[in-house]
Amino acid sequence: MHESEQLVAQLAALEERFRQRLHDELDELNHLADHLHRTPGALQDLRDRLHKLAGSAGTFGYAVLGERCRELEQRAQAELDAPHRSSAVLNSLAEATHHLNQLLEHTPDARTEHQRLDTPTTDEGDQRHIGLLVADDQMREQLERTLGSFGYQTSCFDNPTTLHQADHIDAMIVDTSPPGSTLLQDPVFRQRDAQSPPLLVISSQDNFTGRLHAVRVGAIGFFTKPVDLPMLESRLERCFNTLQGGPFRVLIIDDDTELSARYALVLSSAGMMVDTLSDPQQLLDKMTAFSPEVVLMDLSMPQYSGPELAQVIRLNDDWLRVPIVYLSAEVNAERQMSALLKAGDDFITKPISDSALLTTVYARAQRARMVSEALARDSLTGLLKHADIKEQVEIEAERALRTRSPLTVAMIDIDRFKSVNDRYGHASGDSVIRALSNLLRQRLRKIDRLGRYGGEEFVAVLPGCSEDDAFSILDSIRQAFSAVQFSSTQGKPFNCTFSAGISSCMAPGWNNSALLEDADRALYQAKESGRDRVCKAGVSSN
Amino acid sequence: MTMILKRIMHIEDDPSIQEVARVALEVVGGFEVRSCDSGADGLAAADDFSPQLVLLDVMMPGMDGPQTLIELRKLPCMQGVPIVFMTAKAQTQEVAAYRDLGAAGVIIKPFDPMTLSDQIREIWEYKHA
Known part of the structure; x- marks a missing residue:
């Protein structure tokens, strides 16, 4: 207790010093931003300073500022990697850098969460920012009004490039009407990846091809006109909830402690919360205490087989929806199937690369969380009964x-x-x-x-x-x-x-x-x- | 039996991060910490301090984290000493690349000062399990 009080006091003093230094740091960033066009090396300096702030701001409670710095750092890096400097990109980078100062006022500090809760209004820092690329005036106005009512902030764009270059967009809505539009075939949509903000597509036609094009650019929602706006808002909220619900919890059951520690390190490096279990006798206690969203289980352990343990888990109704993935060197399809028939959902064959392990676990965990949320709530509203x-x-x-x-x-x-x-x-x-x-x-x-x-x-x-x-x-x-x-x-x-x-x-x-x-x-x-x-x-x- | 971790060298050019990590590691973890401002400082202090674990920033002016790691590895006193990267970059591919360089672990910034020591201990225990 004493140590923790001492730490809190020392951290508070450091935070205060950081806050004072932060103003100088932002002044320096602004100065560099103003000289991006003229001074050689300014872009690199800016990138370095943004990188530093991306690492330190969050540690001192300025999480939003840290995140924004990281985004700007990536944009600066992309420009450094580009064969030629683009004046438009430099201008937009400079402008975004100048806006960093505003985040000092609005940044919610994790250590003062209880104070924020006492304020009976929605904090502006929590506001989600939605980018709209919608040519149809009436549709756009409806979206702005409805999303505004739900507490979202909206910005309109007139082409895919400016939308994707925009600063801090949490999700984007793109209208692909009229029929035959090739908007989604624009290269910037094709370059989207897992880091890109979620995309919702609006179309005037409900057909397979339209949906396929949307899926190919990673859309998470497809809505046909006339758009059910509350339904669209529901989809947005669900996607933010899935992104926000804290780290995925993964339990690794393996008697090879070295191997499970290695998997645990890989998964926790990617931000997941991992627990390991080497003694299956503790299985029920561990499941109850940790409440995993995914279980990774060795197929064969000295005293118990993986399918036996999986069946033990499945005997409890509360854990029916937890995916169980076997880790095994077993490549015999028949034996794999026999294990899956008893219980369990998937196989990962050892050895497995770090990225394949991450992808498999991430996909399973994401799906499990969505299903779990859908089951726990009132089917229509998601509220208490x-x-x-x-x-x-x-x-x-x-x-x-x-x-x-x-x-x-x-x-x-x-x-x-x-x-x-x-x-x-x-x-x-x-x-x-x-x-x-x-x-x-x-x-x-x-x-x-x-x-x-x-x-x-x-x-x-x-x-x-x-x-x-x-x-x-x-x-x-x-x-x-x-x-x-x-x-x-x-x-x-x-x-x-x-x-x-x-x-x-x-x-x-x-x-x-x-x-x-x-x-x-x-x-x-x-x-x-x-x-x-x-x-x-x-x-x-x- | 796991050897007890006591001495940690922290190489980081950002004074804010240096301070907060020092407080977190000393107060919560009870470690002895030597803070170094650059890769060159770290190399110069390694023999005298003889760290059991090195916490190393990736992006530093002059000698960056990966270069420092390579140079540290050449010192006789640093043989077998786990080196942990600390970075704001946390893409999966980058984490894998740092591991390929021989890093014992990667700690992602921003970090929580309250749990930093636990993270380090976890890496240490895994390394010595």
Whole structure:
């Protein structure tokens, strides 16, 4: 404990020194950026300094700045490798370098995460930036408006090159209409790789060739006009969740400790979290404690065979979805198949190159995480269900009482939802529900709890949030939701609104037993007074 | 039985990283750390300090990390001493290339000062298992 306090104090002092030095460093970068055209060697100096900052900034809590420096370093390197200097690239590099200063203000510091959570608004530093290459004006405006409502920042581009050169794009949306467009055949699309931002393609025609072209340039989504915008937003969110969900957890079971340590090093060098097990007797404890997303298992160990252990894992329903990959020198197809028939999903034949090992494990882990997320959530909204959100209200109410901090509960109900289903069909109704749940998730904080209370009714639990703060957040979400444009399966556009009732309890001498009922009463009041509004129940004080 | 790791030489030209790594390794890991500003400094101090493990920045002005590794390997006192690269570059191919050079491990920047010592110990224990 003492050591850790000492470390925290020393780190804080170092961070302060780094922060002071950082201003000089950014001044120097700006100076170099201004001289890229004139001074020989300036580009190389810039690259070196960016590299340094890419390594150090993140260590001192400036993760976003570090990431941005790394991107710029790569762009500077690409320009150094190019046979001729491009004036446009140098200008864009200089401009992006000048923008680094802004990241000092917006950079969320990992060590002050708890402070950020107390701020009841979405942090600007968390905003995702989507690049749009969409020639159709109406489509582009709809995308800008809808993605804006969901808290995304958008930028428009007029050709593939500027889109791919743009600074810090988290995902790109490309419209390939009109039919016969060769946009995706542009060389910059063909040069995309695993590091490129995720790509969603919009097309005016739903055919095999269009989808194939999209897949060939690595698109992760394909949408036909009229585009179901909330569905497109869902896809974006899912892709960011998969990217964000922390390192993949891999368990290696092998009695050859040296070999498993080697695999572990390779996988952890690529950012995965790896644990190893050499004594299969500990299997169940290890599975429970580590909860791996992929298991790599030696096919033959002295006392137990791989398939036996795999079957032991499969006896537990919780681990049915964990992929089990055998590591083996076995090349006999028949014996491989017999092992797979018993249990297990794949084979890796030893010896295996580092990159092949990484690719196999990465692909399996990614797929497993997607499946696992899909199973764990409510199939439509991905939110907590009725009983779970009620339980969360109780847990948070008790916590608020203990910590003497405010708590607000909101009940949200989509206005005239039945007529949406009747007029536009149930598929459109589902799309509205999904859109509202995504919007709430985007706009609320990570510590807030969200649940689908009934058909079109939602509950949000906002710890540490006063009634006034909750009112302003929900009211801004209400406005954003009413701006989302939906389209029926026949392509007919429509909008929706919601009403909300909020109820808070404030220390001291409060009453937390009737929060949900009070919120429900306030919701009724909002409906009665004309819908599309948020009503407060008033502070319960006894 | 694994030999206990005590002395680490850290070769890094960025003073910020040098300081934070020193604090992390000394306070959390209880290691004795010698910080060197360049590959040449590291080479000059190797005999006197006799490190058990070297933590080496990849991109440095003058002699870079890979060149320093090659020169260190020529010193009699450095035979069998694991050298760990520390780099902001973390592409799979690069990690594989550093290993081909004989690096015992690669630590990716930015690193977490709280867990740096554990990462180093893990590499050390693997090397001596």
